[in-house]
Amino acid sequence: MDIATRIRKMGFRKWYERQLIDSHLSFTTCVLCGITVAACLESITFTEFGWKPAALLAAVAGSVLLGLYSWKRYITVLQRAERYGDRSTCPSCGTYARFEILASGTTAEGPYLDPADDSLPCPWLRVRCRKCGTPWRMPD
């Protein structure tokens, strides 16, 4: 489900809140992976090589990979939420997160975008304030 559909379904406030929860769960996973790596490295002894050091090394490798993935997901989801959050207030009346989505897309089109830039990391949304009717585009 794309961002516009999710925001239409649950509203911007709830979508934004869930993005923040999602990103911080990824951050927590990353921290736990770091603790796991430290604990496993502390326990490894190479005096006698057997299944235990091999299992600990495998746990370290898995934790490093999961930690890197979680860190990337944390940054990506948080940045995306902040990009939309920065433009969620009506530019005319200052009402927060009360808008309807008129259109959305992933290509650079519409009056607010540079036509040369068609590599948007987030889909654009054309929205209209429910209070005063002012249209604007998000994210920037």
Ligand SMILES: [Zn+2]
């Ligand atoms: Zn407004």
